[in-house]
Amino acid sequence: MITAQGLTKKFGEVVALENITFQVDDGEFVFLTGKSGSGKTTLIRLFLRDLLPSLGTLEINGVDIVKIKSNKLPTFRRDIGVVFQDFKLLNDRNVLENVSLPLMFRGINSSNILSSTKAALEMVDLWDKAQLFPAQLSGGETQRVAIARSIVARPKLLLADEPTGNLDPATAKLILKLLREVHSELKTTVIMATHNADLVNHSSLRVITLDKGKLTRDNQKGKYEE
């Protein structure tokens, strides 16, 4: 469960998020929408504890992110899968190695790493491209690899920051479909930041809308509204 209470983030004089309060239950799929600069990425970075709040509290699975000691941060982050808009795959490693990274961080033995990685790549239908390098993949395939990497360790929470931002509409729909399959199969809580109104409007899922750092709407079965 995620609980944000009066969450505020300032960068100097600039207020990126202001007094945000919401709750996301375990196993929910939530869209985080808003224009560019509305604070979506800042909120995602707070979830990852890549930033600390200026005011207010943010609890993830009962843990106040401010109280996490730096030596415990890797362990905290291992429960979170992330999909970035620009994929952030490691170009000098092949698909198999990229996807297996989160498992290696956990010190899992190599046979289990291979079986889990294979399962994740089969889920995104890319097992046949396991030996290819990121430069040899299309944009959609690269994002599917990023999704496989984010789910390979079966995290409790999956964060997707504009995962369809660089993709054509058809591929974007495919990626959303994939994320929804992951959500229903693994029962993972998914928070997907997007400003793709078409995707949101076809999904009938909860939508949290930010505008200039403020939470303006929280529609349980809502539509993309600016």
Add this chain to the structure above:
Amino acid sequence: MMAAVAIMSVTLFVACAFFVIAAGSQAVLHYFEGRPQLNAYFKSDVIPTPQQVESIKSKLIATGLTEKIRYISKEDAFDIYKNLNKQDPLLLEAVTPGMLPASIETSAKNPADLKSIAETLRLEPGIDDVRFEEDVVINLTRWTNSLRTIGVVFVGTHVFITFLVILLIVGLKVANRKDEISVMQLMGASMGYIAAPFVWEGITYGIIGAVIAWGTVYLIILYSMGFLLTLLAGIPILPPPIVFMFQVLGGTTLLGMIIGAIGGWLAVIRFLK
């Protein structure tokens, strides 16, 4: 990479060379310490009685300053003389046992006490002359201590410079991979996992540098063997034992690995902080 290996090789060469020179000096010092350091000669017409010899020995032991005491009779002295000059019949013919004085050889626990032991012996009746190698041992001790101090300062300075260079070189590599490191951090990689390749890189520089440094020092020793044997005038410390040289290689490699590992680790820590 060439720069890192080069600076590591220079530093480890300096460390290795200083260590070998210090160990050599120590061996020379031990050689001199192990020899009789003081000889008290009786007048050549005096044949000391066993009671007289025992009395002198007892007095020396009572001072608590002596390590070994040995009486050399006129006959013993002649045997030693014969042994030393066996290649020269002319010298052997010129000397008879009666011409050589009996003597007492002794060495001190501390070379600084030789003067005091000499004073004790000079007071004994029948003693004609007392000679000792106080200067050799004291100068060698002084030289060895100075060498150690200079070595520690010189090697310390080089190690510090090497740390900075490794920090800079590995730091540049870390900076080049900052995006990759940031992604790994966000995915839950531990500091150890992120730092490991950079630490190994530093260790590799250390190992390569150590082998180059040790090889250079060994080649220099072998190349200058003729000169060194003349310089050391029969002091038996050359050639250096192979086991000793491998111990030096082990120590140099360990030092290189430690410098490389700490340099690599600090470079990553500096970036992550």
